[in-house]
Amino acid sequence: MIRDLFVQGAQMLLVLAVAPLVTGLARSLKARLLRRQGPPLLQPYRDLVRLLRKEATLAHNASWLFRATPYLVFSATWIAAALVPTFAAGMIFSWSADLIAIVALLGGARFFLALAGMDVGTAFGGIGTSREVMIASLAEPALIMIVFTVALIAGSTQLSTITTFMASPDVGLRVSLGLALIALIMVALAENARMPIDNPATHLELTMVHEAMVLEYSGRHLALIELAASLKLIVYMSLIACVFLPWGVASATGDRNALLLGAALYLGKLVACSIALGIFEVTIAKLRVFRAPDFIGAALMLGLLATLLRFVSEGL
Amino acid sequence: MNGYVFDTAHLFAGGLVLVSFMMLYQDRLHALINVFALHAVVLSLSVAWQAYTQAAPHLYVTVAIAVAFKVLVIPIALHQMIRRLGIHREIETVVGIGPTMLAGMGLVALSMMVMLRVTPEADPLAREDLAFALAVILLGLLIMVTRRNAVSQIIGFMSLENGLILAATGAKGMPLVVEISVAFSVLIAFIVIGVFLFRIRERFDTVDVHALDRFRGERR
Amino acid sequence: MILPFDPLIVILGTPAAAAALLAIIPSYRVGAWFNVLACLITLAAAASLFFAERRADDFLLIDDLNIVFIVLNAFVGFTTSVFSAGYIAHELESGRLTPAHLRFYHALFQVMMFGMNLALIANNIGLMWVAIELATLTTVVMVGIYRTHEAIEAAWKYFILGSVGIALALFGTILVYMAARPVVGEGLDGMVWTVLIKHVAAFDPALLNVAFVFLLLGYGTKVGLAPLHAWLPDAHAEGPTPISAVLSGLLLNVALYAVLRFKLLLAANTQAIAPGPLMVLLGLVSVIFAAFMLYRRRDIKRFFAYSSIEHMGIITFAFGIGGPLANFAGLLHMTMHSLTKSAIFYSVGHIAQVKGTQKIADIRGLTETHPVLGWTLVLGVAAIAGLPPSGLFMSEFLIITSTFARAPLLAILLVLGLLIAFGALLWRVSTVAFGEPTGSRAPTKALYLPMFAHLALVFTAGIFLPPALVAWFQQVAQSLG
């Protein structure tokens, strides 16, 4: 019991600790690829610390919701990150929320963030919110369709079960899985305010989505939101990793070596994902806001197609 | 004897239908009224013949009523009315005389078809009498729907009633109540029509029903 | 039970004597209340029929079927006379009628009641015919009593179409006699309904067929079935409102009663055509036609007159379908329609008086200006539209469900007609009763009792029908085949 709790706690701390690093990695890789020097790898940590120390400023008519949202967003994302198997599957609380619930938790975080965007009553907050909900309203069903596909293959929506099943030899290569993977990557890009949909580095007013929404935040609130954003990125990477690259994921009840190996492999997967992300982001241009639905819509269609294939034939 | 009785009855009934046809092609009001009087005369003869053959003296009352009212009083009153109102112009018809006559033929054929399906064992006199009566009734209706003028419509209606009387008297042993009611209804009809004509003249300048139609409650 | 008096004599004698008396009573006030009294006596006598023995002689007949009609007739006649007493006072004030007119009016009212009662009680089809004509002719005169252009035109139209109907019905009657003569012999017997129904199986079917066509069209004109209906809307709209109420509530029923009697006759002869389909056809045409006509109406009384056509169509349809359920429903519907429609006309009469107009467009927001009248109208329309708990819902429920199981297509056509009519009814009532109020807000001196009584009966019937009444209706329904 104690050990189980310890493993679970280790995962929570691990994701929390690694999250800014992943963001930083992708960021500096992008800079390098663009022949810029770019920020140091650990810059996100410094930013966080600086922000946390600073006095938070609040607009005059910001409400309690505005202040509570960062904490809510952070904790919902963190819980989601804690429930996705990273280095080990079958953690003690893994059954408290399945994949659908994890998606919903992330949705909840976004719900409150979007509300916060409207709270101060500025035009930019509204822009951010309206675009964010538009993107989310397509990305979320796409994600659910992917969940369906995976769940149908594994016979479960429980991530630990899925991971274990995916690592087993009787999965094989399947068309629907491939479609789901592509769709999941597309959704992940959209959900994390990444390149073709949103530019995480932009502050050009009319192109921002995520940044516009959190424009009024400062100090520790902003720090939490940034951290939550990094966590969310890690959730998606973990998700891709545990479903499509399930090799080396240990059982939570397994021995220490297996766990350590799992952790090392997990870190490797994260690095690989970040590199892939960085490379992808420099090779692609941002879409106009009203082209974004086409992109995510395509993800939705792929997800639907994958599910459909599963429904029609067990073998696909 | 029987054949002779039948033939005479048929003659009168057929005559009534013929006079109905004559009414169909009248185009002057005065002439129409005169033909109607003739219609009533033929009817009276027919009824009288029935009274005689059926040995039903009460039918003579009907004869008397028919002669008094339909042959004399009503035509005279109508003539006067027309003169007073100054409407001796032509009868306005809806469809031409020719098509009306054709329609009339059709109606007579129809009444034959309908009535001759009645089993022949039933009283043959009644059966053929009824066919003629039906024809007269239908022709009366035809007059009513093809004439625009109120006086000619009234005449159409009365010829229709003549057909009824023909039928009623042809029905042997029909209780007296019927004849009285027929006469009664004609009386009432005439009185009320008279009242209406009076009122109508009081308020409108013509008895043309068409003029009445201008005052409908829901003109758009 | 043996009654100390002969109810039939009272039922016929009271109106006849009252008519004579009313013609000479000079004071219209006394006349009005005397009129009420006469109707009350008639009602009491009619009610006593429940206890009277069934009987039939050469001229008069009392059986289960006509008691329904007689009691209904006397009851609505009575409430109408009460309503009329309040109504005509206002007409006198506004100068539309003179005291002389009123004397005439009251006398005719009783003549009309006499005619209708006689038609219902008559055992002789000739007598029945005479009585119906009498009732018709008196209403013709009543419709024209305002002597306005519109009133006279309406009366004229009614008269002409009615007379043609008279003629057709008479011819039908003669044909029935002709059919009967070879079997039952010459003379009076050939016209006595109880004798006819006993021997009808042996009558010549072809003759009966023709007779029924004439009778259906002749009396159907009086029932107001489309396409023979043309007199009905105008007569309702232009006459005094009590007469509209009586026309819709009673005269149409009396004519329908005649059709029913002959339907029975025809149904008892197996070789003759089935009368049902003809009635179903006419009923359906009436329902659908009236439903569409409701939409373009501008005059509120004419509007409800079309609704009467619709309901007569429904009732004819129900009797045409036949069978114990549909017949029961038809009887119930007829009763409920009489009560509801007359209540609506009472309310409309007061509304038209207080607002000084019959134009629908000029009456708005009635529940605001005259809450009682307005809500009564809403309730009345809800009832007539067949919304529960009105008794009309029960009857329509029975008609539709029982028809749907047997002839789905017919039921669907009927339902379409009902829905279309429903749309028009509710549309009109929502403009008249609701919305920004217009017109006079002056309080009315209306006598609400008649409408309340009617609506209370209608709404109670939808929830609870006394078992005795049900048993009796069922028996009648059974006898209607």
Added chain:
Amino acid sequence: MASFEFASVMSLTASLASIAVLFSLCVLALAALRLKAASALIYLSCFVASAALLVSGATHLFRGSAPEALTLALGLPWLGAHFRLDALSSVFLVILNLGSASACVFAVGYGRHEHARGRVLPFFPVFLAAMNLVVLAADAFTFLVSWEFMSLSSWALVMAHHREPENAHAGYVYILMASLGTVALLLAFGVLAGATGAYDFASIRATPPAPLAAALVLALVLVGAGSKAGLAPLHVWLPLAHPAAPSHVSALMSGVMTKVAVYGFIRVMFDLIGAPQWWWGLVVLVAGGLTAVLGVLFALIQTDLKRVLAYSTIENIGFIFVGLGLALAFEANGLPAAAALAFTAALFHAFNHTLFKSLLFFGSGAVLNATGSRDMEKQGGLIHRMPVTAFAFLVGCAAISALPPLNGFASEWLTLQAILWSPQLEEWPLKILTPGVGGLLALSAALAGACFVRAFGVVFLGRPRSREAAEAREVDPWSLAAMGALAAMCLIVGLLPGFVIDALAPATQAAVGAQMSAQAEIPWLSIVPIAESRSSYNGLLVFAFIVSSMTIAALTIHWLASRALRRTPAWDCGFPDANPITQYGAGSVAQPIRRVFGDFVFRAVEHVEMPPPGSTAPARFRVEVRDRLWDALYKPISGFISYASEKLNYLQFLTIRSYLSFVFASLVILLLALALWPQ
């Protein structure tokens, strides 16, 4: 012996007595209309009656009693009025009266501001009574009378503020559609009862219809119950009528009356009609899925707050019907466990929807009272002026957006779990369409989130867009109590869904012949539909995690880092002191989504009038949105009726001669028919 018999129908008797009390309250309301305290008196009495009904329903349900039946000598004379309280009825009795009781409490406060008391008070108890009667009725006649009574009384309530032309129109469309529905049900019962008129449910149950007749019944019931529930394309009246009524009535209509419609559907399709065919499920499934998406899309673009809620009701009804459709399909395929799951999900969602939709309508009523407008473009910043209302409304929004750990998520989660069973279905059309429907559900759930972000954000957040909104005052304690209670229930049900699922089990057992395994015994109060390895969810734990991690984060930061705070003007990228009108409003927040779906669903056309350079005239922007279904379905009908009545109307203006010729023609035609009739 007599007492024993009474005990066996105790709950039913108590329910009927409470209903009788409700009816008598109508009379009391009429009598006491002039009293100042009339409104409080009536609503409190209604509350007591609803509570009594709630208790009797709950007693029956939790005791697991056998069905109770009573026959009163009312209604159809030879049949009587049959009443029956079984598991299904009692579930709905609980759902209904939970909504009604809270509405009564809300109305005690809200009703004070009512200017047309006389048009609300007498009808309100009748409306409550009628809904309860529908659930208890056990013969076709009683059922339909109650059903139509429910329509009629709610119509009267919709017409309460009749002076606004919109409301009159809404009422008209409503009563028309309601009657269409009633007629459809009437025909359906006509088929079920057969020509002999066996109208009581027991006889109907005993003689299931032939396949073709059953298909007809399905179509008719879909029209009948669907029109009341708001199933597309019969939903058109709903967004008009629900907002038009006073808010507590809107809450009842949306939250409760639609459930009565769902009950009607369940009663016929799962109880009366016998074993289902697989394709019934398909029809219901597809109708539900389309309804859900359509409803939420329209909800997203409305600017009238109550209309947003009304359209969202349509969406939720879609959800419920998807669950029911799945249940039918599973049952027909001999998968009782899956059918039980789907059916439970549908019932659970119905229950949840009552909770949060009532709550949201109460909130909108509070806003309406405080600012005098339902227009979202006139609101803003109410979270400061009405903190409690705002909080409760936020809970409602989160619940309806299916955010864990609230109740909405639990039921939607169950529905999705049910969809994951569907590869086991045999039939190809089901196999192909079910994932599509799943996609539709996911889409509508996501859009619902967007919709309620917008609703809450525009109304409660930001800066006030009108003077009234700036001066709004918090509403009275009664209203707050009602909202607070419902918000608390949303949370509690979300945390402990297992108990609700267990409570629904008897009804599920009765309807589909199986039930989900008992959930209350599972450790940690998780819910596990099938097996833990397959899926499980624990709202309580998720909630605890979130709360604890929030606390940890807040404490850590405040302790280790900074806790200083400064109030400043908003940054807004440096734009100084912008006018509140520059905020994103209801229209602009919806704009991106409207553009995405605009062409396809709404036929949205944006009109921009830009004045020429130099002109000081304001630029104008107008969006025109059309409901394709309305255009395609209802326009032609009303067009046909008006065309036909226009043409037929000429018949009113003919001459007497023409009328005579009709008589003549009829005569000739009939005689011809006779002459040509084969002898």
